[in-house]
Amino acid sequence: MNITVIGADRPLGAALAAGLGPEFEVTAIGQTAAEGCRAVDILERDALDAALAGAGAVVFAAAFDAEADSEQELLDMAARGAYVALTAAVAAGSGRVVLISRLDLLRDYPERYAIDPQWNPIPRANAHELVPLLAELTGREIARKGEIEVCCLRLGAIGSETALDDALAALRTALTEARTGHHWWVKHVASRGRFAKEA
Numbered sequence: 619m620n621i622t623v624i625g626a627d628r629p630l631g632a633a634l635a636a637g638l639g640p641e642f643e644v645t646a647i648g649q650t651a652a653e654g655c656r657a658v659d660i661l662e663r664d665a666l667d668a669a670l671a672g673a674g675a676v677v678f679a680a681a682f683d684a685e686a687d688s689e690q691e692l693l694d695m696a697a698r699g700a701y702v703a704l705t706a707a708v709a710a711g712s713g714r715v716v717l718i719s720r721l722d723l724l725r726d727y728p729e730r731y732a733i734d735p736q737w738n739p740i741p742r743a744n745a746h747e748l749v750p751l752l753a754e755l756t757g758r759e760i761a762r763k764g765e766i767e768v769c770c771l772r773l774g775a776i777g778s779e780t781a782l783d784d785a786l787a788a789l790r791t792a793l794t795e796a797r798t799g800h801h802w803w804v805k806h807v808a809s810r811g812r813f814a815k816e817a
Contacts, residue, residue, distance in 0.1 A: 712766065715761075
């Protein structure tokens with residue numbers, strides 16, 4: 619399967635693209651060029667249309683650890699970036715988008731609560747926490763049109779809460795599992811801590 623990873627100029631996106639490489643044909647793109655990643659303006663639809671041509675599935679990792687010069691740019695990257703990426707994926711005929719988000723959106727619930735993916739996010743009022751939420755909301759609304767499946771994987775801090783191997787295993791499953799009839803679904807990926815299944 620041909621997979622395009624968007625956000626591969628950031629640490630997590632780069633690690634996911636590298637980890638998928640042995641099993642899939644991976645195209646890694648990001649806002650800036652990096653090793654194994656070519657620069658594509660993900661806010662420009664024409665650029666993404668060309669970059670996603672032939673992609674069987676898309677991984678949108680740009681909202682997990684986004685960086686920008688201002689909060690306005692961060693929020694633009696999240697909302698407009700996710701919108702442009704997902705609508706380009708629909709136009710390219712990609713069957714599925716895996717959107718990488720953060721478990722931080724649920725961290726302010728009391729620790730005694732058993733949180734699952736059905737719980738509503740409660741982000742703090744800062745751009746870094748709003749970025750993944752805006753990406754999620756954009757993905758959910760596009761998925762509800764019924765033209766593409768969007769799986770949202772919420773990850774914890776890589777290394778301390780979510781092992782990279784577990785994130786990659788969840789991503790492989792999300793990319794390859796059979797169509798379910800649901801066009802939007804959310805999964806939590808935590809190796810340890812309060813969000814882990816065994817916690």
